[in-house]
Amino acid sequence: MADTRKIPFTILRFNPETDTKHRFDTFIVDVLPGMTVLEGLHQIKARHDATLAWRYSCRMGVCGSCGMLINGRATLACNTQILDVSPIAIAIAPLPNFPIIKDLVPDLDSMFQKHREIKPWIIRENSIEQNTAKGEFYQSPEQLVEYLQFSYCIKCGCCMAACPTMATDAQYLGPQPLAQAYRYEADSRDQGFNARKPVLDRDSGLFSCHYGSECSVVCPKGVDPAKAIQLMKRRMLLDLFHLYRKKNAELCPDQGKPSAQDGS
Numbered sequence: 148m149a150d151t152r153k154i155p156f157t158i159l160r161f162n163p164e165t166d167t168k169h170r171f172d173t174f175i176v177d178v179l180p181g182m183t184v185l186e187g188l189h190q191i192k193a194r195h196d197a198t199l200a201w202r203y204s205c206r207m208g209v210c211g212s213c214g215m216l217i218n219g220r221a222t223l224a225c226n227t228q229i230l231d232v233s234p235i236a237i238a239i240a241p242l243p244n245f246p247i248i249k250d251l252v253p254d255l256d257s258m259f260q261k262h263r264e265i266k267p268w269i270i271r272e273n274s275i276e277q278n279t280a281k282g283e284f285y286q287s288p289e290q291l292v293e294y295l296q297f298s299y300c301i302k303c304g305c306c307m308a309a310c311p312t313m314a315t316d317a318q319y320l321g322p323q324p325l326a327q328a329y330r331y332e333a334d335s336r337d338q339g340f341n342a343r344k345p346v347l348d349r350d351s352g353l354f355s356c357h358y359g360s361e362c363s364v365v366c367p368k369g370v371d372p373a374k375a376i377q378l379m380k381r382r383m384l385l386d387l388f389h390l391y392r393k394k395n396a397e398l399c400p401d402q403g404k405p406s407a408q409d410g411s
């Protein structure tokens with residue numbers, strides 16, 4: 148076909164069950180305008196190597212399954228057109244900062260575990276009210292906007308793969324769980340700040356983020372985890388400030404009151 152280009156795909160291969168080290172395999176893909184990286188992988192599997200492994204499901208940027216490193220950027224294979232990346236060569240590796248299950252399939256369990264730890268659901272102080280609500284908790288459009296963009300996360304792991312702190316500290320909570328902690332903190336129906344505080348405040352928690360923002364640059368859904376993390380830090384610092392003032396008032400009850408020397 149006239150518009151077809153032959154583009155080499157170089158792919159990092161590794162099967163922990165049989166391989167002692169990684170290798171790179173190169174396959175020539177016939178690329179038509181508009182073809183996605185995911186379609187290129189399907190072509191390789193059909194024509195060259197049926198053992199190539201990757202994960203996908205929806206093919207439309209919704210399920211979060213097909214995150215991988217494409218020419219150095221963590222992104223979704225189904226949402227990335229080959230010619231938008233390069234008309235010359237494509238290099239693909241699994242998402243960094245996760246163990247590899249096989250080839251391009253990362254083990255995302257650590258992210259899901261950390262996500263569970265921050266309690267990603269609405270928490271009410273009154274558990275009876277939470278479990279037997281007598282009606283809806285109304286929310287205005289303005290209140291919805293406070294957390295809406297953070298709720299678009301599809302748990303693809305691209306932000307975790309791009310985060311330099313994750314690369315040096317595997318215990319770091321990471322941008323996906325931290326952004327979701329703020330998603331609930333910013334929700335007017337939620338009262339879970341104290342329930343999440345110990346997790347956020349632990350070593351390798353919220354304050355390990357150094358705000359490089361690479362997580363927000365790569366997010367394929369337009370979520371801004373770096374912003375969420377900074378807003379969550381502000382919330383934690385305000386809490387600390389209020390605790391300090393309360394403690395100070397208990398220890399020095401007269402502090403702040405006008406003195407006799409003020410003439411009052």
Ligand code: SF4
Binds near residue numbers: 368369
């Ligand atoms: S914040 Fe964005 S990049 Fe990170 S897991 Fe969610 S959708 Fe993926």
Ligand code: SF4
Binds near residue numbers: 310312313361
């Ligand atoms: S802003 Fe924080 S979470 Fe995002 S990439 Fe940088 S260190 Fe990681």
Ligand code: FES
Binds near residue numbers: 202205206214
């Ligand atoms: S296959 Fe579902 S996001 Fe790519």
